[in-house]
Amino acid sequence: MRYLIASDIHGSYLDCLFIVNKFNEGKFDKLILLGDILYHGPRNDLPNDYNPKGVISLLNPLADNIIAIKGNCEAYVDQMVLKFKILENRFLDINNKTYFLCHGHKLQFNQSDINIKATIIYGHYHIPSIKEYNGNKYINVGSIALPKENNPKTYAILDDDKLEILTKEDKIIFKI
Numbered sequence: 001m002r003y004l005i006a007s008d009i010h011g012s013y014l015d016c017l018f019i020v021n022k023f024n025e026g027k028f029d030k031l032i033l034l035g036d037i038l039y040h041g042p043r044n045d046l047p048n049d050y051n052p053k054g055v056i057s058l059l060n061p062l063a064d065n066i067i068a069i070k071g072n073c074e075a076y077v078d079q080m081v082l083k084f085k086i087l088e089n090r091f092l093d094i095n096n097k098t099y100f101l102c103h104g105h106k107l108q109f110n111q112s113d114i115n116i117k118a119t120i121i122y123g124h125y126h127i128p129s130i131k132e133y134n135g136n137k138y139i140n141v142g143s144i145a146l147p148k149e150n151n152p153k154t155y156a157i158l159d160d161d162k163l164e165i166l167t168k169e170d171k172i173i174f175k176i
Helices: 013-025 052-065 076-081
Strands: 002-006 030-033 066-069 090-094 097-101 119-122 129-133 136-140 154-159 162-167 172-175
Touching: 002 013, 013 030, 013 052, 030 052, 052 066, 066 090
Parallel strands: 002 030, 030 066, 097 119, 119 136
Antiparallel strands: 002 154, 090 097, 129 136, 154 162, 162 172
């Protein structure tokens, strides 16, 4: 299975359009959205192309192919307008490897995050990174719309047991 992963769209129509086009062109099986899909939140600036209704119109046709995780900026009403379910978190088992998908705002970066050995894939911080704590890998895919600390806009591809974090220009910045 091939997964396209994006986090922290924050209502950016053009960045969501990039992800949807990448999904359609890349023959991916699933699109994983790691939270903060529609709204910018009080700590973030508005993206230049802020258009939550436009983001809804791009994502709803892909509803059957989306795994969505709830971020700290999701609101109750989001589930009413999106045709796919927004989950608190999700485990994926791929080739005898366990992945834990979450937004990241509740992570403690220790063994108490989850009770099993897994690779944890998250967003929230808008900074792509790969770290290891207590035998678990923590992979932050960054933000496709509002990167922080001079990082580029990023997304990830999970293909069987290979994961890459890429810039919008398709430059690989992390690979495991």
